[in-house]
Amino acid sequence: MKLLNIFNAAIDAVGGTAAVSRELSQRQFTSPVYLLALGKAASEMTEGAVAVLGNNLKKGLVLTKYDHLGKVVRSHSALVCHESAHPVPDAASLQAGSLLVDFVSSVPTDACLLVLLSGGASSLAEQLPTGMTLEDLSAVSAFLLSSGLDITAMNSVRRSLSCIKGGRLADRVSAEHVLQLAISDVPGDRWQDIGSGPLVLSDPAAAMPELPEWIKVLQQQVPEMPATESSFAHIESKIIASADLAKNAASSFAVAEGMTVHPVSGDLHNDVAVNARKIANTLLAAESLPGIYIWAGESTVNLPDKAGRGGRNQHLAALLAEKMAGHSVEILCCATDGTDGPTADAGGYITGETVQQSKEVGLSIADSIARADTGNMLEQLGALVTTGPTGTNVMDLVIAKKLAE
Secondary structure, X not given: OHHHHHHHHHHHHOOHHHHHHHHHOOOOOOOOEEEEEEOOOHHHHHHHHHHHHHHHXXXXXXXXXXXXXXXXXXXXXXXXEEEEOOOOOOHHHHHHHHHHHHHHHHOOOOOEEEEEEOOOHHHHOOOOOOOOOHHHHHHHHHHHHHEXXXXXXXXXXXXXXXXXXXXXXXHHOOXXXXXXXEEOOOHHHOHHHHHHOOOOOOOOOOOOOOOXXXXXXXXXXXXXXXXXXXXXXXXXXXXXXXXXXXXXHHHHHHHHOOOOEEOOOOOEOOEHHHHHHHHHHHHHOOOOOOEEEEEEEOOEOEOOOOOOOOOHHHHHHHHHHHHOOOOOEEEEEEEOOOOOXXXXXXXXXXXXXXXXXHHHOOOOHHHHHHOOOHHHHHHHOOOEEOOOOOOOXXXXXXXXXEOOO
16 A cells, blocks of 8 residues: 555654654763653654663663553663553553652752653653542543543643643752653644643643533642743753654655655644545645645544544544545545554545445445444454554644546
8 A cells, every 4th residue: 555655654754763863863961861751652762762872871761551662672671661551541650650750850960861752641641639539530531532622722631630741740850951852743843732741831821621610620639830931941852753744754755656745735633524624625626636645633523422443543534435435536544653542553544435345345434433433344344554553653644645537
C-alpha cells in the first residue's frame, strides 16, 4: 500500500530515537545528566539519549504506556522503568506520579535534569490533591474522552485537577539546570498542552469548557498553578518533532516517489463529521486534481453511552467511505503513535469501493458509525491499519490519493 509507505516516511522523520539523538549531538554536557522520560514515546526518546550521553547518564526514570518499553531501555542499569495506562489513568498512573515527584526532587542541584516529554503523559503520571480519588480521576477521564472536547480543552481540565500539571512540577525540581525536549502532539505546539505542561508556565485564565458540577467541586481542592516566569527561569524547553515535520516528510517522500502532492488549507481540529466533510469537499471539488493530499490534526468524537470498538481515525475512515463511495480515491487515516483511541490499531484505510464491499458481506457502515463500532466493521473488511507502537506521537495523519475519474 503506497499510502502506508508515505505514512511510514512521516513516522521515520519524527521518531523519538532519531529526534533526541539529533538534538543532543549538538550539545555539550559538563555536569552529570539525570533523565526523566514521560509519554508514549518515552522508551524511544530514551534510546536516543542513551546513545549520545553514554557514561554521562547517571540515573533515569522512564514512565510510559503498557507494552511500550524497548529492550535497550528495560535492560539499562541506570534506568528505572514504570508502565501505566492510557488513555484512562489507573493505579499505576498514581504510582508513576509519586515516582516522578521523588525523582525530580532527588536530582543534585549541580546536575542537569534532561526531561523527554511526549504525548500520553497526561494519563501516564498523576498526583492528585487531597480528597480526590482514583475513581474521581477515572470518571473525569471517561467524561472528557466521550465529550467531544478537543485536546486543548481536555488538557485545561486536566491541569485544573492535578498537583503536577500546569507547571506545578517545577516547584519540586531541585536541579538548577533543566533541559526539556518534547515531541508535540497538540495543535500549535503549545507547551502548556503537551502532557498538560508539567514544567511550563500555563495561562491560569485559559478558557475552561462547561463542566458538570461534580468536576467543579473537585477543582476547588487543587493548589494554584505558578503564576510567574521566575519559577521556570532554569528550564530550557525545545520542541524536536511535530506534525508539521511529519507532513513535510510525507510530502517529500511522495514527491521522490514520483507523485504529485497538492497543498491543503488548515488542519483537522474539529468534530469528526466536520473533518470528514472538509476532506471530502476538497477531494470532490471541481478544481481538485489527481494526486496526494495530506492533513494533520486530531478529530473529536461524541460517543454514545455504549460505544463499540474503534477510535477517531477509524470513525473518520468510515465517514469518508460513505462520502467517497463510487469515486476513485484511497484514504489512510492513522494515529502517528500507532494507537487510535483505546485500541491496538492505528486507524483505517478506505477506497471508493469500501461501501460496496461492506454491502457484499452484509455490513452497514452507517450502523457501525452510529454505534461507534467502526473498528469491528473495518476489521471484517480487512481495512484496519495496525502498526504497533511507533516511538513518536505528533497527532494524526490523513493521506488521500485521488485518481483520475
